[in-house]
Amino acid sequence: MINWKAITISLGLALGWIMGNPAVALGPAPSPDPQAEVQMKLARVEALTQHLRSYPKDVDEMEHLAALYIANGAYDAAIGPLARALQLDPRRRTLWVALDEALRQLNRPRISDEELAMRAAAFRYGVEKASK
Secondary structure (H helix, E strand, O other), X not given: OOOHHHHHHHHHHHHHHHOOXXXXXXXXOOOOOHHHHHHHHHHHHHHHHHHHHHOOOOHHHHHHHHHHHHHOOOXXXXXXXXXXXXXXXXXXXXXXXXXXXXXXXXXXXXXXHHHHHHHHHHHHHHHHHHOO
């Protein structure tokens, strides 16, 4: 009698090693601890915020912070760094796309210039206040 399950596993392992990616052969990684994942995300937000305290005009990091908020469903929180980044670099298309995504997820068709300015000021104040 042929053990097809053993043959299938052996072929999968061999194929993974031949293709140069043993992780493929070993299957998906076990799911990480949810609490550890949350702590890692919070640490990333804190690291980005700390960086922005030292470099308050770093549009790339503001965009990364907003992307992290959006990826975790904190769409309203993403508007502040996006608004400030847009003040510094209004021609960067990716910022407008991210802002549109956040607003769409919040079921808001648009945002006024005044509100964007208020959100940018609040974000800037929050970063500056945290550094004191």
